[in-house]
Amino acid sequence: MSTATMEHAPVESTGIPNGKLGTxxxxxxxxxxxxxxxxSYIVLRxxxxxxxxxxxxxxxxxxxxxxxxxxxxxxxxxxAHAKVLEKDKAGFRRYMxxxxxxxFGFLIVKSFEYASKFQHHHxxxxxxxxxxxxxxxxxxxxxxxxxxxxNAGLMIWGAGDGWEDPLFAGRVEYAGLYWHxxxxxxxxxxxxLYLL
Amino acid sequence: MKDHxxxxxxxxxxxxxxxGKYIFSVDHKVIGxxxxxxxxFFLLFGFTLVLLMRWQLAxxxxxxxxxxxxxxxxxxxxxxxxxxxxxxxxxxxxxxxxFLGIVPLGVGAFGNYVLPLQIGAPDMAFPRMNMMSYWSYLxxxxxxxxxxxxxxxxxxxxWTSYPPLSVINPGQTTWLIAMVFLITxxxxxxxxxxxxxxxxxxxxxxLWRMPVFVWAQFVxxxxxxxxxxxxxxxxxxxxxxxxxxxxxxxxxxxxxGGKLLDHTGGGQPLLWQHLFWFLAHxxxxxxxxxxxxxxxxxxxxxxxxxxxxYKEIVGAMIxxxxxxxxxxxxxxxxxxxxxxxxxxxxxxxxxxSVPSVALLTCLVFSLHGGSIRFTVPxxxxxxxxxxxxxxxxxxxxxxxxxxxxxxxxxxxxxGHFHYVVVTGTIIALMGGTYFWFPKWFGxxxxxxxxxxxxxxxLLCMNGVFMPMFIMGMAGxxxxxxxxxxxxxxxxxxPMNVVSTISAILLMTAQIPFLVNFFYSIFHGEKCDSNPWxxxxxxxxxxxxxxxxxxxKPPRVYRGPYEYSxxxxxxxxxxxxxxxxx
Numbered sequence: 001m002s003t004a005t006m007e008h009a010p011v012e013s014t015g016i017p018n019g020k021l022g023t024x025x026x027x028x029x030x031x032x033x034x035x036x037x038x039x040s041y042i043v044l045r046x047x048x049x050x051x052x053x054x055x056x057x058x059x060x061x062x063x064x065x066x067x068x069x070x071x072x073x074x075x076x077x078x079x080a081h082a083k084v085l086e087k088d089k090a091g092f093r094r095y096m097x098x099x100x101x102x103x104f105g106f107l108i109v110k111s112f113e114y115a116s117k118f119q120h121h122h123x124x125x126x127x128x129x130x131x132x133x134x135x136x137x138x139x140x141x142x143x144x145x146x147x148x149x150x151n152a153g154l155m156i157w158g159a160g161d162g163w164e165d166p167l168f169a170g171r172v173e174y175a176g177l178y179w180h181x182x183x184x185x186x187x188x189x190x191x192x193l194y195l196l
Numbered sequence: 197m198k199d200h201x202x203x204x205x206x207x208x209x210x211x212x213x214x215x216g217k218y219i220f221s222v223d224h225k226v227i228g229x230x231x232x233x234x235x236x237f238f239l240l241f242g243f244t245l246v247l248l249m250r251w252q253l254a255x256x257x258x259x260x261x262x263x264x265x266x267x268x269x270x271x272x273x274x275x276x277x278x279x280x281x282x283x284x285x286x287x288x289x290x291x292x293x294x295f296l297g298i299v300p301l302g303v304g305a306f307g308n309y310v311l312p313l314q315i316g317a318p319d320m321a322f323p324r325m326n327m328m329s330y331w332s333y334l335x336x337x338x339x340x341x342x343x344x345x346x347x348x349x350x351x352x353x354x355w356t357s358y359p360p361l362s363v364i365n366p367g368q369t370t371w372l373i374a375m376v377f378l379i380t381x382x383x384x385x386x387x388x389x390x391x392x393x394x395x396x397x398x399x400x401x402x403l404w405r406m407p408v409f410v411w412a413q414f415v416x417x418x419x420x421x422x423x424x425x426x427x428x429x430x431x432x433x434x435x436x437x438x439x440x441x442x443x444x445x446x447x448x449x450x451x452x453g454g455k456l457l458d459h460t461g462g463g464q465p466l467l468w469q470h471l472f473w474f475l476a477h478x479x480x481x482x483x484x485x486x487x488x489x490x491x492x493x494x495x496x497x498x499x500x501x502x503x504x505x506y507k508e509i510v511g512a513m514i515x516x517x518x519x520x521x522x523x524x525x526x527x528x529x530x531x532x533x534x535x536x537x538x539x540x541x542x543x544x545x546x547x548x549s550v551p552s553v554a555l556l557t558c559l560v561f562s563l564h565g566g567s568i569r570f571t572v573p574x575x576x577x578x579x580x581x582x583x584x585x586x587x588x589x590x591x592x593x594x595x596x597x598x599x600x601x602x603x604x605x606x607x608x609x610x611g612h613f614h615y616v617v618v619t620g621t622i623i624a625l626m627g628g629t630y631f632w633f634p635k636w637f638g639x640x641x642x643x644x645x646x647x648x649x650x651x652x653x654l655l656c657m658n659g660v661f662m663p664m665f666i667m668g669m670a671g672x673x674x675x676x677x678x679x680x681x682x683x684x685x686x687x688x689x690p691m692n693v694v695s696t697i698s699a700i701l702l703m704t705a706q707i708p709f710l711v712n713f714f715y716s717i718f719h720g721e722k723c724d725s726n727p728w729x730x731x732x733x734x735x736x737x738x739x740x741x742x743x744x745x746x747x748k749p750p751r752v753y754r755g756p757y758e759y760s761x762x763x764x765x766x767x768x769x770x771x772x773x774x775x776x777x
Binding site for chain 2: 003014016018021022025026028029030033034035037039040041044045047048066090123125126127131132134135139159
C-alpha cells in the first residue's frame with residue numbers, strides 16, 4: 001500500500017477507487033429510478049383499454065437519428081478517456097468536444113420532436129400515453145443535461161490545472177460510465193415508446 | 197487506477213473560519229452534530245403536532261389549551277381545530293417523524309459521527325458530498341415546515357399520500373417537492389456510507405471485525421440506496437399529476453365534491469400504493485436497524501462480555517435487509533389483491549419475522565452470564581428488548597390477511613407501529629445519546645436525571661400506546677377527526693383520554709432530558725476519552741476527536757467485543773491493542 005505520503009489515508013479495502021465505487025452505486029440507484037418508471041409504464045399499458053402504436057403518433061425517423069447520435073457519443077467519450085490515458089491533451093479535447101456536440105444534437109432533435117407535439121396540441125395531460133412519453137423522455141433529457149454540464153466541466157478543468165491532477169483520468173472514466181447509462185436508458189426507451 | 201489521493205479531498209478542504217468549521221463543514225463529526233440538533237428539533241416539532249391531534253381525540257371540539265389561541269383562524273377558529281387542520285397534522289406528524297426526525301437522527305447523526313470512528317477512518321469517503329447531503333436535508337425540512345403557511349396549506353393525505361385524495365389536495369405539491377430534496381439527501385448519504393464502510397477501514401479491520409453498529413448502518417445504507425429511487429420516481433409521477441395535469445394515478449370519470457375532475461383519467465391509484473410501500477417497508481428497517489446496532493453496542497459494553505452470536509446477528513441483519521424488498525404489499529391487504537398475491541406476501545412476511553426474532557434472541561442471550569452495569573444507556577437498551585418484542589409480535593396478526601382485514605383500519609395498527617418505532621427505535625436512540633454523549637462533547641450527562649428521564653419516559657410511552665391495542669381490537673377506527681361521532685367508539689373513548697394525558701406527560705418528561713443535555717454540553721462532569729471502557733475504535737481517539745480523528749492510523753488486531761477474556765488482566769481489550777495486557 002503506497003499510503004506512506006498520506007498520513008491519514010487508511011487501507012482502500014476493496015482496491016476499487018472511492019469515486020468508481022460511488023459512481024457504480026449511484027448508477028444502481030438510477031437503475032431503480034428508471035426501472036420504476038418502466039414498471040409504471042407496463043402496469044399502465046396493460047390496464048389501459050387501448051394504447052396507441054408508437055409509430056402512429058411519434059416520429060420514428062427522428063428517434064432513430066437520436067439513437068445513432070447517442071450511441072456515437074458513447075464511443076467518443078470512450079475515446080476521450082483513452083486519450084487521457086495516452087496523455088494526448090489535444091485528442092481529449094477533440095473527442096470531448098464531439099461528445100458535447102452530439103449531446104446538444106440529441107437535445108435539439110428532441111426539442112423539435114416536443115415542439116411538433118405541442119403544435120398538434122399533444123400535452124402530458126392529453127392521454128396516459130403522452131403522460132408517460134413526456135415524463136420518461138423528459139427525465140431522460142434532464143439526465144442528458146446533467147451529463148453535458150459534467151462533461152463541459154471536465155473539459156474546462158482539463159484545459160486548466162485539471163490535466164495534471166491525479167484524479168482527472170478517474171473523473172473522465174466516471175463521466176463515461178454515467179454517459180453510457182444515459183445511453184442505455186434511451187436504448188430501452190426507444191423501443192418501449194416508439195416501436196412497441 | 198490506484199489513485200489513493202481520492203482521500204486528499206478532506207485534508208485539503210479543512211477551513212478554519214466559522215462558516216467553514218460549523219456551517220458548511222465537511223468534517224463528518226460536525227455534520228453528525230448538525231444532523232443531531234436538527235433532527236432533535238424536528239422530533240420535538242413532530243411530537244407537538246401529535247399532541248394537538250391527541251387533544252382533539254380525547255376532548256373533541258374543545259378549545260386547545262395554551263397554544264389554541266395562537267393558531268391562525270384558518271386552522272383553528274376559536275382555538276378549536278378544523279377537520280382539514282387535523283388531516284394536515286396527521287400527514288405532517290408522520291412525514292416529519294419518519295423522514296425528518298428518526299432517519300436523520302439514526303443514520304445522519306449517529307451514523308455520520310460514529311461509523312467512520314468505529315472503522316478507524318479519518319473521515320467519510322466523500323466529505324463534500326456528506327455536506328451536500330445535510331444541506332439538501334435542511335431545505336427539504338424547512339419547506340415541509342413552511343407548507344403550513346403557504347397557499348394551499350400543508351399536505352392532508354397522510355404520510356402515505358394515497359391518490360386520488362393526495363392529487364386533488366393543493367398542499368400536496370409542496371410535500372412532493374420537499375420529498376425530492378429529502379430523497380436526494382438520503383441518496384447522497386447512502387452512497388457515502390457504503391463506500392466508506394467498504395473502502396475506508398483501518399488496517400486489520402476486516403468485515404468480520406466490524407462492530408454490529410457498522411454492519412447495521414451498512415445494511416441500512418443499501419436499503420436507502422435501492423428503496424428510495426422508486427419513491428422518487430413515484431413522487432415525480434404524482435408531481436406530474438399535480439402540476440402538469442397528467443392522470444398517472446387518476447381513474448377515468450372521477451367525481452370530487454359533485455364535480456367531474458378535468459383529468460382525462462386512465463391511471464391506476466393502486467400503482468402509487470405499490471410504489472410507495474416498495475420504499476416504505478424497507479424504510480421500516482431503515483428505522484429499526486440503526487437502533488438495533490446501538491442496542492448491541494450498549495449491551496456488549498455493559499454486560500462486559502462478547503455479544504451472543506455476533507455472526508448470526510450480522511447474518512440476520514443482511515437477510516432482513518434483503519427480505520424487506522419482498523414484503524411490501526402486506527400493507528395493502530385491505531386495498532385488495534388476488535388471493536395468490538396476498539398469500540405470497542403473507543408467507544414472505546412470516547419469513548421476515550424469523551431474522552427479527554433471531555436478532556432479538558441473540559441480544560437477550562447476550563445478557564446471560566454477564567456482569568451487568570445498570571448505567572443509563574444500558575437501562576434504555578434493556579427496555580428496548582421487551583418493548584421492541586411487543587412491537588414485533590403485535591405485527592404478526594397484521595401480516596396475515598384474515599386478521600389484518602379486521603385490524604387494519606383500527607388503532608391497533610397505530611399501536612403496533614409506534615411500539616416498534618417509539619418504544620423501540622426512539623428508546624434506543626435515547627440510549628445511544630447517553631452512550632455517545634461523552635464522545636461528542638468530552639463530558640458526561642447527569643446519571644440521576646438520566647434515570648429519572650428513563651423511568652418517566654418508559655412509563656408514559658406505554659401509557660400512550662398500550663391503550664391503542666385495546667381500542668383497536670374493540671374496533672375504534674383510526675383517521676377519525678371526532679371519535680365520539682360514532683356510537684361504537686364511545687365505549688373506548690376513556691382510553692383516548694388515558695393516551696392523551698400520557699402523551700402530555702411524555703412531553704413533560706423530555707424537559708429534564710433537554711435541560712440535562714444542553715447543560716451537560718457546557719457544564720457536565722469532564723471525563724477521559726473512554727469512560728465506559730469500550731473496546732471499539734470510536735473510543736480509541738480523544739473526546740471529542742480532532743479533525744482527522746486519529747493521531748496516527750489505527751491498526752486493528754482483534755474482534756469488536758473482547759470483554760472478560762479468560763487470562764487477561766483487564767475485563768476489556770481494545771481492538772487496536774496487539775497483546776493482551
